[in-house]
Amino acid sequence: MGACWGPAVRVLVLQAAWALVGGQVRYSVPEEAKVGTVVGRVAQELGLEAGEAEARRLRLVAQGRRASVEVSGASGALVVSGRLDREELCGKSAPCALRLEVLLERPLRVFHVELEVTDINDNAPLFPAARKNLSIAELSLPGSRFPLEGASDADIGANAQLSYTLSPSEHFGIEEENSNSRSKSLFLVLTKPLDRETEPVHRLLLTASDGGRPSLSGTMELVISVLDANDNAPQFNQSVYNVHLPESALEGTLVARVNATDSDEGINREVIYEIVTIVPPSASDVFSLDAKSGEIRLTGGLDFENVPFFVLHVEATDKGTPPLSGHCEVVLEVLDENDNAPEVRVTSLSVPVPEDASVGTVVAVLSVWDRDSGSNGRVRCSVWPASPFGLVSSVSGSYSLVVREALDRERVSEYEVEVRAEDGGAPALVGSRRVRVPVEDVNDNAPAFAQAVYTVLARENNAAGAELARVQARDPDEAGNGRVRYSLWEGGVGAAGAVGGVISASSYVSVEAESGRVWALRPLDYEEVQVLEFEVRAVDAGEPSLCGNATVQVWVLDENDNAPSLLPAAGVGAGAGASGRSSSVWESVSGESSGSLWAWAAWGTPAGQVVAKIRAVDADSGYNAWLRYEVWEPRGKGPFRVGLYSGEVSTARALEEADGPRQRLVIVVRDHGEPARSATATLSVSLGEGGEAASASSGAGSSGPGLRASSGAEGGSSSLSSLSSLSSSTNAWLVAAICAVSGLLVVAVVLCGAWRWAPRAGALSGRGPATLVCASQVGSWSYSQRQSRSLCVAEGAGKSDLMVFSPNCPPPPAAAAKETQPEPPALLDTVSAAPSLASRPAPRRPRPLLSLVSVVSPGVGRRLWEAG
Template identity: 50%
Template sequence: MTFSCQNGLRARRLLFSLLLHITWELGSGQVRYSVLEEAKHGTFVGRITQDLGLEVGELVSRLFRVVSKGRRDYLEVNVQNGILFVNSRIDREELCGKNPVCSIQLEVIVEKPLQVFHVEVEIKDINDNPPVFPTKSKNLFFSESRPLDSRFPLEGASDADTGSNALLSYRLSPSDYFSLDVQTNEELSQSLSLVLRKALDREETSKVNLLLIATDGGKPELTGTVHLLIKVLDVNDNEPEFDQSLYKVRLLENTANGTLVIKLNASDADEGLNSEVIYSFSGDVPLSVRNKFKIDSKTGEIRIKGQLDYEEAKSYEIQVIASDKGTPSMSGHCKVSLKVLDINDNAPEVVVTSLSLPVLEDAPAGTVIALISVSDRDSGANGQVTCSLSPQGPFMLVSTFRNYYSLVLEGPLDRENMPAYELVVTARDGGTPALWAEASVSVGVGDVNDNAPVFEQPEYTVFVKENNPPGCHIFTVSASDPDALQNALVSYSLVERQVGERPLSSYVSVHSESGKVYALQPLDHEELELLQFQVSARDAGFPPLGSNVSLQVFVLDENDNAPVVLPPHAGVSPVTELVSQSVAAGHVVAKIRAVDADSGYNAWLSYEMLPEVGVGRSPYRVGLYTGEISTTRALEESDGLRQTLLVLVKDHGEPLLSATATVIVCLVESGLSVKASSGVARESEVVDMSKEKVLGDVNVFLIIAICSVSSLLVLSLLLYVALRCSTSSQAVYGSGKPTLVCSGGMNSWSYSQKRGQRGCSGNGVVKNDLMAFSPNLPSCPSSEDRSPQLETGSAPTCKVSS
């Protein structure tokens, strides 16, 4: 139908042009030519001179010229041959546009004589212009909800040619959705429309590309095209859709704040506002999720807000909504499942749950001291905890249950060596790198009474001067106990013994707390030279423990006893000694014997002759240390028949003490000494017999004393060494160390019975000291060891006291 309409239109136009040409020819007497447009330069148009009746040879002479009215010189006449030809390109559309008749009017002027001719050259149209649409492409908009058979007008093409060359026909590129409808009215004007043949779906086909082709009636045909881009307008009939309904994400718990978790993408098949998606969390997303994550409403990026902690939450489920901006708005949903991966970011925790302290030092091995629990908030190897104990000691850790340990006693304890232990329990996890924690455990060792008090020395030697005031402090014993508290509280007491016939407590006492030893009464060296006893130290533990220490108290002598003259010169009445007048110098008249109850220097006696008043130089002298009165020269009558000698006996103490002895010396003639009266003779015999008896007794006692002293000396030395070396605290009582006292004389001997130098043992046996002077005794030690310097030439004698 479209092609039949176009053929009819062409025929009408051709007939119209032919009638117009015929009418123009009849009404004009001018010369008419025709030429096709776009003819080349020099194209023959007509023989103008011939047609005008002019001679070719006269053209120059008659000044032949051709004038174009207001036009370019499209045409020119060759004056040589009189031919009209095309001088330049002729474009009919440029000259005449859409006019159906297009011609060039020429005036041919010939002078001599002047003639003017009118020539019309018709420019014939050729099909040199294709149909042209207003634009090369055109955008059309159809709503996807537009009904079928809807029409959309189109603008047709134009053709600069005329006639049949301008008769246009149209066709549309094949399409399932659209067809072309061409309507021609009475003025041969055409109306074009697009008709919708199939329902549109923008989500299926958002745009349709069509090509509208216009073809003219020329030979050859020329075509023009326009590109029709039909955009299907969206209707909000599609909801946004995510790529996945479930997204799975895994993140380490130390992921930094602001890190991208996932970028969601929801697509909406609509377009425009209907396809613009806004992302948000679902309304039922808990606050804990909102505090940890945020979502960008435009990009759909979910980022961390805050800090993830595996120990707080191991996973999160986030419901996300994608809503478009259409009206009404439509939305799609998805879920993001986020799993938090654990890292070793938690150090183990060590808790000492219970302690049994202090631990008694006699606690057996295996005693449980403390219960220790460890934990780690991490998981897997990061949460597997192992424990160790330091420093190494009598303790060990025993695993009793998962993450529970017992601190157990492994070896013996000794509070005195180590009163407390500072233990460190280290818990280390299995992460990489490993984390650890430490807990200090102070284990105090409780004391038990396993140590007896110990004195600083096994034996003490104390020196006390005699005649001390009653209750004076003579010494302090001290014992230490390495135990603690009551077990180290030491009290002191005497180990009661008999000293002679009296108890030890009558002599000394000890303070129970301070250990001070007091003498309860004045001590007398002459009565008690050595006091041996034991002090006991006992702690307050249960059961109590104790130990003893021995004390040797030596009573030091003071010069508190004056010398005592022994009989026969000890009486109040002086002793009369008969001396023959014929005795020579050095004759011993008498011997003064004296003793001193003191000892040492205090008992070392010297004799001195006191001068008699009114008497000149006495013929008698007394030995300084022997007490022997002897003559210094031969006696004379002038010396007198009777002479009283006064002998002073003094010790070496401080202060010096002394005694006197009076001896009356009577001179008798030599014969009279034999013929003495019977009374005198008897008296002399009694005296001689008494002297002999005393000397005999002295010899016996001297031998016994020497043997006893030697034995006691050896025994004392052995006992003293044994006490020094022995670790036993058993008290031993014995005699004191023998004292060697030396004296000298003038090759004579004397003795003095010493009173009361005694040593007290546990049995209280009293022994008398004997001082004897004899030239037969062994010599004393060297002068460096002797206390006094002996007179030169005197025979040394020794005093041995036991």
């Protein structure tokens, strides 16, 4: 009984609870719940026991639309049996409640169940289209709004509350506006001016997000096309066109091709080119521009040296309304070519240059430049041809022409210097400038005579005032420095006199100051002065003055102006046999042309015995003093003869009584001058017996100093022996002399021939061991030991007066010796002995010794003298 009342009680309780809630059960389930999800336990809500719901057949009765829930018979729970989609079931209605009826049989009862399907954010916002195309004018102002259609969300409530975002853009933004309580207006807002040329199309992404958790979103692409306007000027692809062209570029050469683009479209982008300005303005005819292509070409020549740079301002204009323009610059750099030679200019010139200018003296200052540039303008300078001048560079482009070596105006009086400038181009170009540099004279040269020693041949007895010689000194300086005046230097003059000592030359000669002529002040006398030596000084007119000296030797040539003079003679005894003897003595001397001599000889004296000796001298010299002796009377064959050159009177045959007691001989002494001069001597020879001759000799010996006689037989014998020895010695010397003279004659002939065909000179001056001089017409032996100074050469035949002397002249002063130039080698160095003449004392002067004699024709000597 209790068990029966239990269920009933529960039913009652269920009914009571149901009644309390209005008789309706409410459940809530989220949409999209999984199948099998328990929504509510209806059996328990109705108070049914487990298993009772199936027994009493508890089931769900749908009303109208199919429910996606059902009641499980076993458990009596309301479970999800299908997909619950709130949007499908209720759409936008809220809340979404499903009314369900639960039927319970046994007993039959109907219960109402309200199932609320709650919304979940299972639907994303959805735009009407995935892409939205918009067209906006380029010139639209910022702030302009363009309406957009918003997105929709099937959910409700917060899940349907949408917010919009726009992808980042500097030109656009998004705005929402509440137009009414049910919807909002959506606008696209322009925040920054558009530039079609920069970005002709803008692609933006509009996103709508709901308020669910998690939030869902939907997107729409906005494609915004910017409509073009002529708001862009043409733009060059380069603001500056840098162009390099060589200056040798020809006309028509393409300089540059400018290119301007316009970001606009259509007619707004068509461009026309034009040259607005050219720098420099003078180059307006050098370039041309094609208005359509933008090509700039040369219409003229380029010259780097005139205009190295050109700047062209080019304008490009479009055809829009209004037209817009752009600008650019074309900078043309002209490349230098080596088309200009260096230029040399003399900026300062200091001439003439003194010849004693020191090294480093600046002669000229020159400016050197090359209009080219770079290596083409780098210049190297040099002096051509080689000269005593050089270049010194002080600063760039400036050179000084300086003295490098010592100058000598006498060697080069003027220089033509060419300064050459060569650039570094390839090929190199050369410029030059000639500079005339005269050298100014300074008195640096003393007058110099052509000869250190002048040898002059002058005949004695010349007329006073005659010109003896002409000396000439050359001074290579100019003007006053080279004007020479001559004078006789008293410090170095003198003459070798016949009586010895030094005689002042100024008493004999004078020197003309201007011409250098040497004049004779008085006649010369060989017997008084044989060599007159003096010095001539040449002084220039420079400041200070310089001088030079030359020695003049005047050789006085002897003339035959003196006749032979007889000297007192000593007797020489001769006789026949041991007792024979002879002697001789002068009896008297009358004047200088004649005299008487007494001699004694014994009969029987053999031939060749010397009975007397005639002695004579001639004040002249050479041939003029070479004496020869002849028996004038008696003519024909006499018992006596005289030595041609010795003057010894000897027996021609043995003396006989038939010859008489006395023989008278007239002996003539002649010189070899022309005309010849002579003197006569009378010799009286007494003949007798030997005793008489001896007594006569003794008597003669006591009668005067001129008698020499032997006493006694011994004396006579000794005298004869001595005389014989002297005669033999003399003959030997004569033979040797003849051989030597013959050999030297051959040598002289050969030398004459050689000199005849050799280059001839009028006079060779200089000291030497032996030199040829001219003799007189007849020719004479010369006994001079002085050194010769001159050489005379004739053009005549081989027979000529050819004599070699070694004069012993006093040496010149030391100064003159230093100035003496080297002399040619002597013609003849060999000096041989000549035959000795009759020994005789010199009455007035020392007789010179003979060096070399060649007897030749007397007529040629005069021609040699006249030629000399």
